[in-house]
Amino acid sequence: MSRLTRDLSAALPTLTKLVFSQPVDRTEAQKVSVRPVFGRGGRSFQAELLRGDKAFHENLAEDALPAYVRDNLDGRYRQVLLVSEEGSSQYVLRQNGDYKKTGSGAGVPRPGEGHDRGKTYILREGEAIPALVDLGVFTADYRIVKARYEKYRQINRFVELVDQAFAGSTRRDITILDFGCGKSYLTFILYYYFAVKRGLAVKIIGYDLKEDVVEHCNAIARKYGYDGLRFVHADVSRDALYDEKVDMVVSLHACDTATDYALHYAISKGAEYIFSVPCCQHEINSSIRRGGELDIFLRHGIVKERMAALLTDSIRTLILEDMGYSVDVIEFTDFSDSPKNLMLRAKKTGKRSTRGREQAAALAAQYGFTQTLLRLCAEGE
Numbered sequence: 219m220s221r222l223t224r225d226l227s228a229a230l231p232t233l234t235k236l237v238f239s240q241p242v243d244r245t246e247a248q249k250v251s252v253r254p255v256f257g258r259g260g261r262s263f264q265a266e267l268l269r270g271d272k273a274f275h276e277n278l279a280e281d282a283l284p285a286y287v288r289d290n291l292d293g294r295y296r297q298v299l300l301v302s303e304e305g306s307s308q309y310v311l312r313q314n315g316d317y318k319k320t321g322s323g324a325g326v327p328r329p330g331e332g333h334d335r336g337k338t339y340i341l342r343e344g345e346a347i348p349a350l351v352d353l354g355v356f357t358a359d360y361r362i363v364k365a366r367y368e369k370y371r372q373i374n375r376f377v378e379l380v381d382q383a384f385a386g387s388t389r390r391d392i393t394i395l396d397f398g399c400g401k402s403y404l405t406f407i408l409y410y411y412f413a414v415k416r417g418l419a420v421k422i423i424g425y426d427l428k429e430d431v432v433e434h435c436n437a438i439a440r441k442y443g444y445d446g447l448r449f450v451h452a453d454v455s456r457d458a459l460y461d462e463k464v465d466m467v468v469s470l471h472a473c474d475t476a477t478d479y480a481l482h483y484a485i486s487k488g489a490e491y492i493f494s495v496p497c498c499q500h501e502i503n504s505s506i507r508r509g510g511e512l513d514i515f516l517r518h519g520i521v522k523e524r525m526a527a528l529l530t531d532s533i534r535t536l537i538l539e540d541m542g543y544s545v546d547v548i549e550f551t552d553f554s555d556s557p558k559n560l561m562l563r564a565k566k567t568g569k570r571s572t573r574g575r576e577q578a579a580a581l582a583a584q585y586g587f588t589q590t591l592l593r594l595c596a597e598g599e
C-alpha cells in the first residue's frame with residue numbers, strides 16, 4: 219500500500235478535499251478533485267475529472283474511495299493535496315512511484331462547523347435568492363447545499379470585498395463585465411447584490427467559452443426577470459466584447475491568460491473597479507528560462523510553479539499601477555480551501571507611469587518568459 223493510500227484511509231472519516239494535479243501521462247485528466255457530498259443516503263464522494271474545458275463527474279460510495287484512488291490515481295499525478303478536518307498535507311510523486319509528503323497545514327472544518335459557525339455573511343442562508351436554487355447552491359427552502367458550501371463561502375467573500383470598496387458610494391447605476399463566468403454563481407450574486415440589495419440600475423454581461431453553460435445561465439436570468447443580466451458565448455482573447463462604458467470588470471478563476479485579457483480590457487475601457495482572482499498561471503512557468511538570480515527558484519518544479527504564479531500576479535499588479543490604478547493584493551480564501559487564493563482589487567486613480575512595465579519587460583527579456591498583459595500593453599503603445 220502506498221503512503222498516499224495509507225494516509226487517505228486514515229483521513230477518510232473527516233476528509234474534506236483531495237486534489238490530484240500534474241498528470242504524469244498527458245492522456246489522463248488534467249486534474250481530479252474529490253469532495254464529500256451529503257445526501258439522503260449519508261456521506262459519499264464525488265470525483266470531478268477535468269479534461270480540456272469539460273468537467274466529468276463520478277460518484278463514489280464512502281468506502282469505495284481508497285480503492286478508486288489506488289486503481290485510478292495513485293502514482294499517476296505528480297502533486298496531491300489531501301485535506302481533512304484534522305489537517306492538510308501536500309505530496310509529490312518520487313522517482314520510485316511513491317509519494318513524499320512535502321508540506322502540511324491546518325485542517326478544514328466540515329461545512330457549517332468550526333470557524334465559520336456564526337459568521338455573518340452578506341448573503342445569508344435563508345435569504346430568498348431563487349437563482350441560487352437553480353444554480354444548486356441553495357435548496358428549495360434557501361438552505362446551503364452542503365456540497366456547495368465552499369462555493370457559497372467564496373462568492374460571499376467576493377461580495378464582501380466588493381461591498382467594502384463601495385462603502386459610501388452614491389452611484390445609481392453600474393455596468394459590469396465578468397470574464398470566464400462559467401456556471402456564473404458570482405455573476406448572479408453580483409447582480410443580486412447591486413440590483414436587489416443596493417437598488418442600482420445594473421447591467422452585467424458574463425462571458426464564457428462554454429456555449430451550453432451560457433445558454434443555461436441566460437435561461438435562469440430570463441426566468442427571474444433579471445433584465446440587466448445576460449451571458450454571451452465568447453472567447454475573451456479574441457472576440458469583440460461590449461464596447462460601451464464599463465464601470466467594473468471581474469474575473470474569478472478565469473483560466474491562465476483569460477485573466478490578462480480581463481485586466482487589459484478593463485484598462486482599455488478605463489473601468490473604475492477591477493476585482494480579479496487569477497488561477498492556473500501557466501504562461502511564465504512554461505516559458506521562463508535560467509538567466510540570473512531568480513534561477514534558484516527554477517530548480518524544483520513546485521517551487522518554480524509557485525514562484526511563476528507569484529511573479530505573474532506581481533507583474534499584473536505593476537502594470538495595473540502603471541496604467542493608473544491603486545491595487546490591493548488580498549487573501550481571498552484560506553490557502554487550504556484553494557491555493558488560488560489571491561485577489562487583485564484595483565481602483566482607478568488615473569496616475570500613470572511606465573516604471574513598472576519597464577521593470578517587468580527587463581525581467582521578461584532576462585529570463586526569456588512571455589506574459590500576456592505585458593505584451594498586450596506593449597502592443598497598445
Ligand SMILES: C[S@@+](CC[C@H](N)C(=O)[O-])C[C@H]1O[C@@H](n2cnc3c(N)ncnc32)[C@H](O)[C@@H]1O
Pocket residue numbers: 271397398399400401402403404425426427428452453454455469470471472473476
Ligand atoms: C475555473 S472556471 C471559473 C468559472 C467561474 N468564474 C467561477 O469561479 O465559478 C473558468 C472559466 O473560464 C472560462 N474561460 C477560459 N478561457 C476563456 C476565454 N478565453 N474566453 C472566455 N471564457 C474563458 C472557462 O470556460 C471556464 O468556464
